[in-house]
Amino acid sequence: MTDRVLLITGASRGIGAATARLAARDGYRLALLSRHRDSLAPLVDEIGQDRALALAADVTDWDGLSAAIATAENHYGRLDAVFGNAGVMHPSTFLGGDSDDDSGDGDSGGGVPEKWRDMVLTNVYGAAITARAALPALTRTEGHLLLTGSVAGRGIRPGNLYSATKWAVTGLAGAIRAEAVGTGVRVTLIQPGLVDTELITAEQRAKPTLEPEDIGNAVLYALAQPARVDVNEIVVRPTGQDPER
Template sequence: MKEHKVFLITGASTGIGAATARMAVDAGYRVVLAARSLDKLEALSDELGREHARAVQCDVSDWRQQEEMFRFALEQFGRLDVVFANAGFSKGSPFYGGEDKPDEWRDMVLTNVYGAAATARLSLPWLVKTGGHFLITGSVVGHITSTRNLYSATKWAVTGIAQSVRNEMAGTGVRVTLIEPGVVDTPFWGTVPKPGTPELHADDVARAVLYAVSQPPHVDVNDVLIRPTGQPH
């Protein structure tokens, strides 16, 4: 009986995470879908087929919920081959001017930075066992600062996390990929105005994820920087 590889995705309920889940199932993976919105995850699990995809509610800013997420994944499928730390959100609070929103800042840092770091820490022991792959969603604004708010700083931190994890995992067989999208047309933006530039689609980024994952074991795609044609920064 064939043992399917297992792909865990945080922030899987919409956008890049959901698009990646669909492509991963098409590629033959068993997928664990994690996010805060359980109803959306369950709908996606039904769409993909519960024999292929299982849903688990998780707020990545909570260490214990992440522990439960990984416990669930291993109970359902018995292994982990790919982990995509994709959960994150943006709030447009600037450093100068406007309304003070300290809770917004705290929640964003806990999700985008602490949450991604916790996903790495909890997944890597399992990925070492399978010679697996850790991917993390950064941003163009974690490569070159073009926004004037704390979100950009959280994505610079994610860039640092990816580089640190890659350095630490050298020699273990675990591959590490930082995915840095430009402007993507997804629900991620919420009430934050999007820049007036062309946009990528979630499927465009998901294809980049699957490209990195599909390389032979001796090929480690370290960084995928992907902008829509015409985005200047």
């Protein structure tokens, strides 16, 4: 088998699932990772079990995550690209009480500090150990690592911890790219604006939004470039979104 292999975390819905469908149409074989294998069953059936492998792992669990990535490489014999897409979003306010945040990135409400730990672990630590687990396989194929950031990681959002986690992903992508010089591995940071997924509120859904497929197309664009081209960052906002948001 010679078709390129793409592993996607957070693959059961939203951007991850949309990217998987587009990649399958482009001929990729897929390793799809989510916390629960059952959540991936409809997508695997849609794509075809001969081209999609369902893997269960929590991206904050090093042992489970690294084992899943090793399983994918062993199953297909290679990994050509890994899209670290898993992420969560919870409201936050550091002053307490209600927040009137209108950032357009899914973070509004009164703040739930007990959920912040999961957000920081998933969005930052999870992205970091996804890279750490995948890069040995990617160096063997001179492959491609992609991470989902956000336009929220490009500007200040009052009281917004989600934004801070995406600032961290921006720095993480740059640090990995610098360390990977000379390996042939390329690193791309995908920075979406407001995307119509289950993470956003009804109020935000009334604003200009992207579809998950729009981000999937950005991922496929980066992957389609010749080996000499390293697309470092892609920023995709819906038409009409506040340029500062």
